[in-house]
Amino acid sequence: MPKNYRSRKRVLVTGGAGFLGSHLxxxxxxxxxxxxxxxxxxxGTKRNIDHLHNHPRFEFLRHDVTFPLYVEVxxxxxxxxxxxxxxxxxxxxxTTKTSVHGAINMLGLAKRLKCKILQASTSEVYGNPRISPQxxxxxxxxxxxxxxxxxDEGKRCAETLFFDYHRQHGxxxxxxxxxxxxxxxxxxxxxxxxxxxxxQALADEEITIYGDGSQTRSFCYVDELVDGLIRLMDxxxxxxxxxxxxxxxxxxxxxxxxxxxHQTGSKSVLSFHDLPSDDPTQRRPDNxxxxxxxxxxxxxxxxxxxxxxxxxFKDLFQIWDK
Numbered sequence: 001m002p003k004n005y006r007s008r009k010r011v012l013v014t015g016g017a018g019f020l021g022s023h024l025x026x027x028x029x030x031x032x033x034x035x036x037x038x039x040x041x042x043x044g045t046k047r048n049i050d051h052l053h054n055h056p057r058f059e060f061l062r063h064d065v066t067f068p069l070y071v072e073v074x075x076x077x078x079x080x081x082x083x084x085x086x087x088x089x090x091x092x093x094x095t096t097k098t099s100v101h102g103a104i105n106m107l108g109l110a111k112r113l114k115c116k117i118l119q120a121s122t123s124e125v126y127g128n129p130r131i132s133p134q135x136x137x138x139x140x141x142x143x144x145x146x147x148x149x150x151x152d153e154g155k156r157c158a159e160t161l162f163f164d165y166h167r168q169h170g171x172x173x174x175x176x177x178x179x180x181x182x183x184x185x186x187x188x189x190x191x192x193x194x195x196x197x198x199x200q201a202l203a204d205e206e207i208t209i210y211g212d213g214s215q216t217r218s219f220c221y222v223d224e225l226v227d228g229l230i231r232l233m234d235x236x237x238x239x240x241x242x243x244x245x246x247x248x249x250x251x252x253x254x255x256x257x258x259x260x261x262h263q264t265g266s267k268s269v270l271s272f273h274d275l276p277s278d279d280p281t282q283r284r285p286d287n288x289x290x291x292x293x294x295x296x297x298x299x300x301x302x303x304x305x306x307x308x309x310x311x312x313f314k315d316l317f318q319i320w321d322k
Contacts, residue, residue, distance in 0.1 A: 010034040010072070014065050014106060015079035017044030019185045020120070020178075023226050024077060025049065029057055036073060040064040043082045048185050065102035066094075069109060075233060076117040078106045081155070083122070085148065085276070086191030092150035099154030100161070107165040110172075118174040118233050119162050121242060124152045125177060128280045135286040136177065136242050147277050159242065172237040176229055179246025179285045183222030183305060184312035194219065194306075197257050198313045201266035211275035213254030218284045220247035221305035224298040231294040239293055246285035247298040256302075263306055 011028050015021040016037030021044065025035050034057040037049060041062060052058040063069055065080040081098045082088040088095040103119065110117035126134045127142030134140075142152045165171040182194040189195075200207050228245040251259075254270070261268055290296045 008032050008034060009074040010036065012036045012038060012069075012071060012073040012076045012109075013079060014038045014063075014077070014102070015044060015081065015120075017041060017046060017049050017060070018079065018083075019048070019183075019187060020083075020181060020222060020225065021077075021079045022048035022185055023183070023222050024079070024229060025052065025058065027226050027230060029055060033057070035059070036061060036071060038063040038065070038069065039080070043087045043187060043190070045187070064098075065105055066097045068105045071109070073113065074115055076106055076110055076115060077120070077229065077233070078102065078117060079120040081120075081151070083151075085151075086189070087187075088151040089147060092147075095150040096154040099151070099158045103158040103161045107161060107171060111165065111169050116172045116174065116233060116237070117162075118176060118229065119158055120229070121159050121175050121177045122151070122155050123177055123179040123244070123246065123283055123285065124148065125156050125159065126280075126283075127152060129282060132282050133248060133284040133286040134244070136244055136289055163240070166240060173240050174232050174235070175241035175243070176232055177242050177244050177285075178225065179244065179283065180217045180219050181222050181225045181246075182219050183309050185222075186309070188313065188316065193217065193253060193256060194260075194309065195313075197260045198264070198306075198310055201260050201264040201268050202310075202313060202317060204267045206271035207257045207261065207268045209253055209257060209270055209272050210279065211253075212272065213257065213270070214252050215275075215279065215281045216250045216252050216283065217256070218247050218250050219256070219302050219305070220245070220298050221300040221308075224300055228290060228294060228296045228298075231296050235293060243289050243293060244285040244287055245290060245296070246287070247302075248285055248287055249302065250282075250284045251302060259303065260306060260310070263303070264310055
């Protein structure tokens with residue numbers, strides 16, 4: 001048997017019709033796995049997985065992870081949860097349920113099947129950080145009763161559940177803390193800064209900046225983020241995480257807006273508004289652990305990734321115009 005041989009696996013991806021989940025489904029199919037994509041289509045869309053409809057190793061199941069799921073799989077990627085403020089604040093109670101009940105249900109499934117499970121956690125667990133870059137050892141600075149708490153605290157509780165299932169029941173877990181990710185298939189109206197700015201720039205509308213634009217973010221292109229998730233899942237059982245996955249290159253929101261205006265050739269101007277409650281002023285990952293454990297380091301510069309993303313949005317808006 002070849003040294004690099006790996007048997008085909010049946011993999012469950014919850015939230016698989018979403019922005020990140022659909023790219024993960026693509027990559028798993030490319031390497032020969034069978035994929036069961038579960039999504040309730042609250043923020044995900046069938047458009048993201050239309051190209052997989054006739055794939056012989058792909059199956060779509062409309063399902064809400066707040067309810068138990070009884071399937072037979074070899075690995076689980078738990079990505080189900082609205083990830084943008086507009087979506088997770090629309091029904092904050094349901095957002096918390098998705099993170100907490102969803103984690104309980106998927107961990108229960110992994111326990112029964114004795115299979116590995118990966119939790120897509122978030123850099124939001126660091127809240128509005130007081131240190132930068134943020135290492136995994138940092139406990140964060142989160143407002144537990146603020147408008148963002150349904151997402152931040154929901155994800156923090158999910159991490160707690162993952163580690164308790166690991167310690168108490170021996171479930172093999174992986175926890176990835178995902179920093180800002182962008183690329184094709186982002187929801188055009190999800191309220192995230194990249195999709196907002198691109199949509200406004202392509203329409204020559206004012207670019208909406210909250211605060212003075214000096215707050216910073218680190219943006220990772222989706223293909224590289226997916227590679228990091230798969231590398232983490234493929235590690236030995238003694239590697240649990242949490243592991244930061246993000247691009248450490250730091251940009252101010254104003255720099256991002258000006259770069260998108262330049263790349264789209266837009267006539268847009270900047271429009272400044274009050275900063276939302278609990279909006280982090282700085283976000284940048286310490287990727288030391290990802291380099292050491294996964295050999296993972298993002299290399300696609302923001303300018304290049306934005307080019308791919310802008311082309312996707314141009315094509316999408318042309319379809320809508322028809």
